Amino acid sequence: MAANRFALRKLWFQIHKWIGIALFMPVIIVSISGSALVWDEWLSGTLYPSRHHAESEVALPPSAYAAAGREALGAGERILSLEFGEGEPVLLTAAQPPRPEGGRPVRTRIWLDPADARVIDMAASNEGALRFLHILHGTLFVPEVGRKLVGWLGVAMLLSSLTGLWLWWPTKRRWFRGLRWKRGNGLSTNLHHQTGFWACIPLAMLSLTGAWISFPAFFGPLVGDAPPDRAARIARMSVQPMAETRLGPDGALASAQAMAPGHGVEIAWPTDRSAEWKVVLAEDEGSSEYLVGDATGEAVAAPPEEPRRASVARTMRVFHDGNGMGLVWQIIIFVGGLVPAILGITGIVMWLRSRGWRRAVADRTREAAKA
Incomplete structure (x- = not known):
């Protein structure tokens, strides 16, 4: 023994x-x-403080920030969304054209001064120190x-x-x-x-x-988790904004505000998957989301999202x-x-x-x- x-x-x-x-x-x-x-x-705030703090509040209509962002975008890039945070710059996110070689879609982010729509900073989603750390940690x-x-x-x-x-x-x-x-x-x-x-x-x-996290297809079935739907995930990430819209961000915001008072927190452009604007309004008690038809200008309350199914994989990621x-x-x-x-x-x-x-x-x- x-x-x-x-x-x-x-x-x-x-x-x-x-x-x-x-x-x-x-x-x-x-x-x-x-x-x-x-x-x-904390790293993002330390490395890029101008992206997280603004001295003024939103003073212009959404179309002004969209116009300023378009001037800074490259050929073929289209605006996906505008985000308005309290005490923060306005964040414009745009989709770059799909790459012939495929791969993860690249987004361009532009931080705009809320007072005058001046471009404060600009970066692609596959650039920067934090992105470098994520790729290094996840794939070496x-x-x-x-x-x-x-x-x-x-x-x-x-x-x-x-x-x-x-x-x-x-x-x-x-x-x-x-x-x-x-x-x-x-x-x-x-x-x-x-x-x-x-x-x-x-x-x-x-x-x-x-x-x-690295082998969800192996571990998932062991605990009854559904296998990851990689195709659906890529499809969600690869949406492209519509080339031309009829309503514009100001009209979409006005239609949503006609449904309920509140200031805009996020405005998302219509895409090749949905011809509707998505407008999120901050209200006295939380926030609400509205869908505005680009062709009709009619706003309806967005259906409540189904609660995400609890899974061991999601718990593992939270712990990690x-x-x-x-x-x-x-x-x-x-x-x-x-x-x-x-x-x-x-x-x-x-x-x-x-x-x-x-x-x-x-x-x-x-x-x-x-x-």
Whole structure:
């Protein structure tokens, strides 16, 4: 029995060691970029403050912002929507023409001064530091198979977390003896043991949820989730605004306001999927949405959206991203993303030290044999 337990422990040690050595760099990149993305809103406000703060309120009709945005757009780009946020610039989003090679649709975003419709900033949806971090974290910039590669990294990290917990567990005496600082010689060894233990559960959770996000078609059926409809998702993302409209944003807003008082929060243009304007009005108690026919100018209240079906996949994404989970959880997953760097560095130091120790023993053995 003891021999079998020793052999199993040796096997887990080899798996744990070579996962850490072989995947050191990609794991570090994915983990640290994920930690940064926990604070994506703060990063966006820090990197691009002009996109988030405006000194004046909306002072012009929607058509004025649309006209200013059109002058800044490139050939073939069409306006998709205008968004009006309190104390923020007006955000205009436009669709770029579909690319011959296909791929994710690209949107152009223009931030306009609410006072005079002056262009404050402009960027494509596939540009910028945050977009770089998202692609790095999700695909490592590897074409075609990057998402799957990151998913397998999640599987490897989960296995590393579980084997690490096994190796942390004391072979003698009670388990809480493992909590003592001095588990071995040197700072690296002790830091590796203690950091690995306290971060084991968050690391395992981040690894599992990351793999789940990367392989929804595999994990979904295991828990009864419907398989992801990739074609429908691409169709929703690929909508193109109508080339010509009859009503205009001012008319659409006026028709909606005739139904209910309130100021415009969002105006979305008719598209190739729906010949209606969508107008969202902020009211005393929340907001309401109206659909305005482009040909008739008639406004009707938008039908209430069906509640999104709860799914394990959506829960996994919330746990992984930390969105809406509160500050404590965000701090936990932020630290959990930094821990692999500590474990990787200390693990490699331990490995190099053990190689040096074995080399020294072998040298002494050879010298003794010669004597």
